[in-house]
Amino acid sequence: MSRPYDCIVIGAGSFGASAGMHLARAGARVLLLDMFHPPHKRGSHHGDTRIFRTAYTMGSAYVRLAERARAGWLRLEEDARRCFGLTSDAANRMASTDEQPERCKLFLPTGVISVGEAYSNALDKKEASCAANGVPYERWDEREAQRRLPALCVPTQAQVLYEPEGGVLFSERIIEANLRLAEAYGAEWKPNHPVQRIAAVGNAVEVWSGNERFAASKVLVTTGAWLPRLLPSLCLPVRAERRTVAWFEDTSGSYAAERFPAFIVHQSADSEYYGLPSVCGSGIKAGHHQLGQTWDPDEEVAPFGSCSGEERLLSEFAAQHFPEAGRCIRGAACMYEMTPSEQFIIDRHPGEPAIWFAGGGSGHGFKFASAIGDTVSRWMLHGKREPELEAFSLVCARLNT
Numbered sequence: 081m082s083r084p085y086d087c088i089v090i091g092a093g094s095f096g097a098s099a100g101m102h103l104a105r106a107g108a109r110v111l112l113l114d115m116f117h118p119p120h121k122r123g124s125h126h127g128d129t130r131i132f133r134t135a136y137t138m139g140s141a142y143v144r145l146a147e148r149a150r151a152g153w154l155r156l157e158e159d160a161r162r163c164f165g166l167t168s169d170a171a172n173r174m175a176s177t178d179e180q181p182e183r184c185k186l187f188l189p190t191g192v193i194s195v196g197e198a199y200s201n202a203l204d205k206k207e208a209s210c211a212a213n214g215v216p217y218e219r220w221d222e223r224e225a226q227r228r229l230p231a232l233c234v235p236t237q238a239q240v241l242y243e244p245e246g247g248v249l250f251s252e253r254i255i256e257a258n259l260r261l262a263e264a265y266g267a268e269w270k271p272n273h274p275v276q277r278i279a280a281v282g283n284a285v286e287v288w289s290g291n292e293r294f295a296a297s298k299v300l301v302t303t304g305a306w307l308p309r310l311l312p313s314l315c316l317p318v319r320a321e322r323r324t325v326a327w328f329e330d331t332s333g334s335y336a337a338e339r340f341p342a343f344i345v346h347q348s349a350d351s352e353y354y355g356l357p358s359v360c361g362s363g364i365k366a367g368h369h370q371l372g373q374t375w376d377p378d379e380e381v382a383p384f385g386s387c388s389g390e391e392r393l394l395s396e397f398a399a400q401h402f403p404e405a406g407r408c409i410r411g412a413a414c415m416y417e418m419t420p421s422e423q424f425i426i427d428r429h430p431g432e433p434a435i436w437f438a439g440g441g442s443g444h445g446f447k448f449a450s451a452i453g454d455t456v457s458r459w460m461l462h463g464k465r466e467p468e469l470e471a472f473s474l475v476c477a478r479l480n481t
């Protein structure tokens with residue numbers, strides 16, 4: 081067994097790569113382990129992009145965390161630029177994916193719109209949250225929405241809530257940047273290291289991967305859809321669900337990120353589509369938040385199109401709202417790591433104080449990853465939970481089940 085680390089992070093995806101980078105940046109001796117080689121297509125982070133927004137109706141804890149995350153994304157971009165010698169010219173341009181990931185933009189402010197029936201309360205709740213928490217927003221009626229975004233087909237009597245500070249996060253690029261930075265700050269990074277078991281032994285925690293054994297003073301488990309597996313005694317209420325997204329041609333350029341925002345379309349209380357503008361000709365991306373299948377995370381996710389009707393559903397949505405969009409160019413299938421209430425679970429193990437865990441992103445967690453990595457790493461290093469994290473405790477998660 082190697083010399084004990086200060087901290088081992090198990091699962092170097094969205095949350096883990098960020099936490100590992102923050103821990104290493106703070107000077108801790110860190111080991112990052114993942115059973116695959118993130119970014120990869122077996123977890124919850126692929127498909128290039130994620131929406132960033134602050135208008136949350138799940139409580140002000142989410143708004144505060146999102147605000148902190150926004151600052152975190154800008155800092156990450158700045159650190160990557162400084163560390164890897166990116167010129168500001170290159171940083172301000174959206175580079176194609178064949179360039180070095182850490183040399184590209186990580187957060188692209190495009191604004192985010194929420195579209196909903198004027199008489200539904202989805203937009204009213206978002207507006208109330210923005211007003212209560214000081215989040216900038218505008219509310220447009222159907223005519224104003226048509227004037228501002230002529231390529232969007234706004235349903236009759238629908239309204240729009242516009243968040244100018246929202247935007248697009250490049251999820252896979254961000255994970256690569258976090259891992260590269262973590263290594264630059266001195267962390268050890270071991271991909272293709274599945275962890276089978278962790279156990280507290282005296283003052284340390286031992287971590288087994290195949291026939292290798294590692295030890296640390298503190299361990300963070302950020303294993304996404306697999307979160308309950310390494311902590312079976314906690315019976316964490318996280319379930320994997322398959323979801324699909326599809327990209328549609330933007331032949332006219334009307335849906336390019338320079339002129340079109342990310343979007344959420346509320347059809348009813350339990351039916352919501354979301355999507356992102358076309359980035360460097362990627363096509364406009366769309367998915368459905370609720371529709372999918374319960375999945376065993378150990379099984380490779382069935383590819384896009386393998387469940388009947390899924391391409392048709394997204395094509396019909398695109399045709400209805402984005403009349404200038406063309407055919408479906410490609411699709412992808414990914415896993416949500418759902419909790420029953422869609423609330424995150426971030427806590428210290430109640431029986432093993434050297435073990436922390438963070439997960440249950442429930443299809444909306446990526447935007448917070450910079451803040452989750454930051455706050456959890458401070459908790460691990462300084463022993464004090466910051467108030468932002470209280471709402472995500474295991475006790476709260478159980479009450480919400």
Ligand SMILES: Cc1cc2nc3c(=O)[nH]c(=O)nc-3n(C[C@H](O)[C@H](O)[C@H](O)COP(=O)(O)OP(=O)(O)OC[C@H]3O[C@@H](n4cnc5c(N)ncnc54)[C@H](O)[C@@H]3O)c2cc1C
Pocket residue numbers: 090091092093094095096113114115116118122123124125127129130131132273274275276302303304305306310323324325367414415416417438439440441442443444445446447448
């Ligand atoms: C289709 C889709 C669209 C989404 N859209 C948005 C959006 O627009 N905005 C937003 O904010 N969020 C969005 N999300 C949610 C967000 O992407 C997830 O909440 C987030 O990626 C979860 O991060 P994670 O670190 O928990 O999981 P992951 O990023 O999946 O990382 C978990 C890692 O743990 C590793 N691992 C698991 N078990 C082990 C083990 N035993 N040993 C070693 N390693 C292990 C895995 O290999 C993986 O790399 C979306 C999710 C999906 C699927």
